[in-house]
Amino acid sequence: MSAIELRALVKRYGAHTALGGERGIDLTVDDGELVAILGPSGAGKTTALTLVAGFEEATSGAVVIGGRDVTRLPAHKRDVGVVFQSYALFPHLTVGENVAFPLRTRRVPRAERRERVARALATVGLPGTEERAPATLSGGQQQRIALARALVFEPRILLLDEPLAALDRRLRDQMQVELRALHRELGVTMLLVTHDQEEALTLSDRLVVLHDGAIAQEGPPAEVYRRPANRFVAEFLGASNLLEHDGGLLLVRPEDVRVSANGAADGSGGSGGSGAEDTGVRALVEDSVFLGSRVVCRLRTEDGRVLLAERPAAEQVPVAGERVRASWDPERTALLTDD
Numbered sequence: 001m002s003a004i005e006l007r008a009l010v011k012r013y014g015a016h017t018a019l020g021g022e023r024g025i026d027l028t029v030d031d032g033e034l035v036a037i038l039g040p041s042g043a044g045k046t047t048a049l050t051l052v053a054g055f056e057e058a059t060s061g062a063v064v065i066g067g068r069d070v071t072r073l074p075a076h077k078r079d080v081g082v083v084f085q086s087y088a089l090f091p092h093l094t095v096g097e098n099v100a101f102p103l104r105t106r107r108v109p110r111a112e113r114r115e116r117v118a119r120a121l122a123t124v125g126l127p128g129t130e131e132r133a134p135a136t137l138s139g140g141q142q143q144r145i146a147l148a149r150a151l152v153f154e155p156r157i158l159l160l161d162e163p164l165a166a167l168d169r170r171l172r173d174q175m176q177v178e179l180r181a182l183h184r185e186l187g188v189t190m191l192l193v194t195h196d197q198e199e200a201l202t203l204s205d206r207l208v209v210l211h212d213g214a215i216a217q218e219g220p221p222a223e224v225y226r227r228p229a230n231r232f233v234a235e236f237l238g239a240s241n242l243l244e245h246d247g248g249l250l251l252v253r254p255e256d257v258r259v260s261a262n263g264a265a266d267g268s269g270g271s272g273g274s275g276a277e278d279t280g281v282r283a284l285v286e287d288s289v290f291l292g293s294r295v296v297c298r299l300r301t302e303d304g305r306v307l308l309a310e311r312p313a314a315e316q317v318p319v320a321g322e323r324v325r326a327s328w329d330p331e332r333t334a335l336l337t338d339d
């Protein structure tokens with residue numbers, strides 16, 4: 001059964017349509033799935049979550065949770081846990097009291113409360129912190145407490161709005177891994193909102209790209225990345241070379257651009273050899289930027305176009321001023337037609 005269903009969902013604020021465009025949003029999230037909603041600022045991501053959570057009421061359409069129409073049901077009756085970017089812990093309450101909060105409002109008896117709080121804190125890797133004040137914890141720890149608070153009443157669905165945005169890069173990477181592990185362990189359905197494409201690609205089973213309140217594309221992350229429906233999706237998901245081709249735009253991801261010394265035979269080494277020579281172009285290396293494990297080269301083709309190539313730093317990488325040949329496997333490209 002599907003965990004969440006959005007049916008022709010629309011939210012307007014006055015004359016402004018925040019979500020739903022002309023036809024409304026249709027989206028199904030399966031039981032136990034982790035779906036990421038990705039989009040730029042103002043795309044309607046938070047609006048979508050607040051409608052599922054019940055913090056705002058839909059203008060039209062329906063929200064169905066576990067087969068039940070909850071469109072007009074208040075938030076606390078929806079069996080949905082929510083985690084926001086700013087951990088929003090109550091500063092005057094201890095960690096234990098913070099996590100116990102949803103159990104209190106649900107009138108769970110004291111002894112059971114204590115047990116479930118301890119379990120939730122252990123789940124997020126912070127056992128025994130009940131008596132601490134939130135202010136004595138790091139940002140990452142506070143975010144884990146917020147997660148424990150959302151999990152403590154064992155909701156069927158967890159909504160996460162930019163849950164890692166306030167954390168620094170290293171902690172964010174670590175928490176991404178932990179969130180995935182938690183998702184696997186608990187089997188809870190997760191709907192996550194982010195504007196960070198890497199986070200969405202890393203975390204989700206399925207990706208929904210929002211643009212101006214409408215779904216631009218949805219699908220498994222690798223598929224959306226490799227076969228974007230249009231230019232907006234292609235560029236939003238990562239660096240893109242877009243080349244005019246037969247009345248369409250040919251997408252070549254920078255990591256698929258091979259660079260070899262000018263004039264050298266291309267496609268050697270048995271990498272499929274499917275016509276790589278046909279797509280090879282001569283270019284000048286304008287710049288070569290070292291990124292640790294990778295190097296990004298900006299190439300200028302003979303007809304004046306810029307081409308980005310991203311190569312593993314372990315490879316022989318060309319330097320600025322070098323003349324090279326750039327090529328790619330046609331099978332690794334996608335033709336964008338609907339722009």
Ligand SMILES: Nc1ncnc2c1ncn2[C@@H]1O[C@H](COP(=O)(O)OP(=O)(O)OP(=O)(O)O)[C@@H](O)[C@H]1O
Pocket residue numbers: 013016017018019039040041042043044045046047048195
């Ligand atoms: N309470 C509100 N009143 C009026 N307009 C609103 C309200 N909430 C959101 N909007 C508008 O609806 C649109 C979608 O907003 P929303 O917050 O859902 O976008 P978002 O994709 O989450 O963006 P961000 O990544 O910046 O949070 C925006 O144009 C926003 O200004």
